[in-house]
Structure formats: C-alpha cells, structure tokens
Amino acid sequence: MDVVTSLAERSGVSPARVAALRSEAEALYLGTRPKTRAAAGAAAHLFQGVPMHWMVDWSTPVPLVVAEATGARLTDVDGHGYDDFCLGDTAALFGHGPPPVAEAVSRQARRGLATMLPSPDAAAVGELLSARFGLPSWQVATTASDANRFALRVARAVTGRPRILVFDGAYHGAVDETFVGISANGRVTNRPGLLGEPRDLTLLARVVPFNDLDALETALADNTVACVITEPVMTNCAMVLPQPGFHEGLREITRRHGTLLLIDETHTLSTGPGGYTAAHALAPDLFVAGKAIAGGIPAAVWGMSAELAGRLESARAGAPSGHSGMGTTLSGSPLQLAALRATLEHVATDEAYVHMDALATRLEAGLAAAIAQAHLPWHVVRCGARVEVVRAPAPLINGGEAHGAHFAALEAAIHLALLVRGVLISPFHDMMLASPATTQAQVDNLIAATGDVIRRLVD
Secondary structure, eight states: OOHHHHHHHHHTSOHHHHHHHHHHHHHHHHHTOHHHHHHHHHOTTSGGGSSSGGGGGSSSSSOOOEEEEEBTEEEETTSOEEEESSTGGGTTTTOBSOHHHHHHHHHHHTTOSOOSSOOTHHHHHHHHHHHHHOOSEEEEESSHHHHHHHHHHHHHHHHOOOEEEEETTOOOTTOGGGOEEEOTTSOEEEOTTOOSOOSOGGGTEEEEOTTOHHHHHHHHTTSOEEEEEEOSSBOSSSOBOOOTTHHHHHHHHHHHTTOEEEEEOTTGGGGOTTHHHHHTTOOOSEEEEOGGGGTTSSOEEEEEOHHHHHHHHHHHHTSOSSOOSOOOTTTTOHHHHHHHHHIIIIISOHHHHHHHHHHHHHHHHHHHHHHHHTTOSOEEEEETTEEEEESSSSOOOSHHHHHHTOOHHHHHHHHHHHHTTTEEOOSSSSEEEOOTTOOHHHHHHHHHHHHHHHHHHHO
16 A cells, blocks of 8 residues: 555545546636746746745645735635635744734834844833743844754753754754754654755754653763753644643753753734733743734744842853854844834733634534545644644644655645635645634634535545
C-alpha cells in the first residue's frame, strides 16, 4: 500500500475524492482570477514570485494577491472577498489594521520611526507587559525568532551551561537550535527540511516528546541544559494540548535541575489577555511573545523574572564592553512602542477576548457536528480563540502523533476548496482564528463551507 493510500484510509476519504476536489477547486480558482494569474508572472524579480519563499506553500496554483485587508476580511486583486480565519497565521490575531494601532502608528510616523532611544511610550509598555504577563523585567525585539534567540543567550550566560532542550514537533521561529527532532527510527537529528546547516545541532540541543515528563527528567539529569524552551500548547503542527499535570511537572523538574524555563506564547496569545501563562498560572523564568503583540506591526517582547534579571545584570557587569549578541538596531523603536501600547491598552482587551472566545466555541461545536455527521475519524481541538481540525480520532499526545495526523494532499485540497467558497484558513494545517472583528455570520459561513467540502469528499 502506498503512502497516499494509507494516509487517505486513516483520514476516512479516498485519494480519488481528494484529487477530484482539488481539481475542481483549482479550475475555479484559475478561471475566475485573471489579475491574480497576471500578478504571478509580473513578479519575475522576486524569488519564486513572492517576497518570502514560503508564500508559495499555500494550496493555490498561483499565489493569492491581497489588495486590501481590513478587520477579518481580505479582498484580492480580482475583487473576490474572503472571510479571513488565518489572520496572518496569528500576526493579525486582533484583526487587520485595528483602528487604535493604525492611529498610533500614524501619529508616531510624524514624530520619528527609528531613534535608538526610548520614546515616552516605553515606560507605559513596560508597565502594561508586567501587569499582563506577570514578569517584572522586559525587552523589545522585532520578531519572536529574535526574542527567543536573545532569551536563550541570556539563559546560557547566567547558567554557564551550553545546552537547550526543545520538544519534538515544536516551532520557535528561525532559532537554529530548535530545528531538531525525533526521526521515524527514534534518532534525534537535524530536521530534514532545514537548509544550509552544516552543524550537528544535536550537540547543543536535546529533544524529548511533549507531555513526556520521564524523558524530560532523563534529559536534564546531567545538569548541562541551560533552558527548556516550549510552547504551552503545541500549535505549529496538529495541535497538541498538555496532559493534566504536565506543566506542573515541567516546572518542578526544571527547578530541581537548575534549568531555566522559557515559555514561547507567540501562537498561544489566543488563550486570553495574559496568554496561556496567566490563564493557567504558569511560572516561567523567561517569556516570549511576537506576531500579534503589536497588532501586526513587526515587534516581539521577552520578559524575565526578577531573579533572572539580577543574574543577567551580574553577567553583563562581568563581561568586557562590546557586542552582547542581543539586540538589533530597529528593536525597541518608537514605532514598535506606539503599536505595542495601543494593542495592550485598547485592542487586546478583556472584552475582545470574550467576543473571540464565544465565536471560537461556536466554531468548535459547528465543525465537530459537521465531522460527526460525515462519520469521519477526525476531531476538533481549541486553545482559546484558536480552533483546529485534527485528522485523527482522538486528542494527540506528542509531536510524533501530530506528524502522523497530517495528510498534505487532503489539507491542500480542503484549503483551496474553502478559498473558492470565500473562506481563508491557515495554509500549513487546519488552523482557524477568531478575532475581535470576526462576526457570527462569518463563523456560520465557515461551518457551512466546511460541511459542503466534507460532503464533496464523502458522499
């Protein structure tokens, strides 16, 4: 039995149905978007015709070109509108161009964009971050990748230890050491998709399965791991929730071995105003959030406990002057601070999260009902405003199970079929987000479109 047939059987649909759905959606997409097709040929001086190469990883035969993004709606260059549940893969979690952020950015643009010095918003941003996420000391970066790099450098500097630990299947941006995983034969290796990396990253990075506290205990036993970096919920694969007691055990084991704990909430800000950390009373030493934290403006933040901040001050005082390996020129800019303050004060509010959570609850129930009606071996999982269809009959435990729940051809066919029905979801897996701008009518439209697509696959 070939791999495609095996995956299809596990997913409850036939390869022929998947191919037919894809062919039908592709013909409709190409036949109704002449300006989109023309735009694909016009971008000859961009590698693969896009400003970032992963933009060709969508299911579309040629890239969708967005003319306008407002609230929870997109309009392409051909005038087709879409209910947007991808929301920039979380970057626009609070909707496209929230008015308070747009107004703050416009005001700041007239006062300067990059100065390498604090603006009057700096102190307010620090207070807002501390009150919201619980840690007392903060820094601003430009991306979550940068923030994670800087935080891991701090962890190594203050502990004197060389190694980090990452959970198999997790994603932490472009941080080199996190591109490691457990292969099908159980070996820990560099991830096969990582380009241009001559080093064996496993020399300084250890990998264990998510939710496996025994494996974590073993991996930290020699006291050479400076930091464990983790998402509180695995999100950049098929979603994996923490098992009861996992986070309590993770914190106890890391403390006992003198290992710092970094929680990366870039994707789990969907949980609530203070992220998963505040909602579940977690106690990280380091905290990172990016993407949505400034309402779509490139910015990220990383926070430290008071104890860790003191250790960092001592490490810096004992080092000669020169480059620390932390910071980029545009980090902490007045533009970022203005957007951060507007988002934290006026956009990512308690009221916004109540709205988002109610819509996500409705979406979760509607998708689950459509799946049950079709008798498919799938389920729906949710992390606050983040909802995902997982192509497995039961909740997943770790990254290996998440990898096994992917059927790329089926996902691509469904994504494109939804797109031509006026709905956009994440291109990488079946992730959907509800924003403050999302409406109940949009949620009901997504549920109806999903039901229609499922019927095309199984009837």
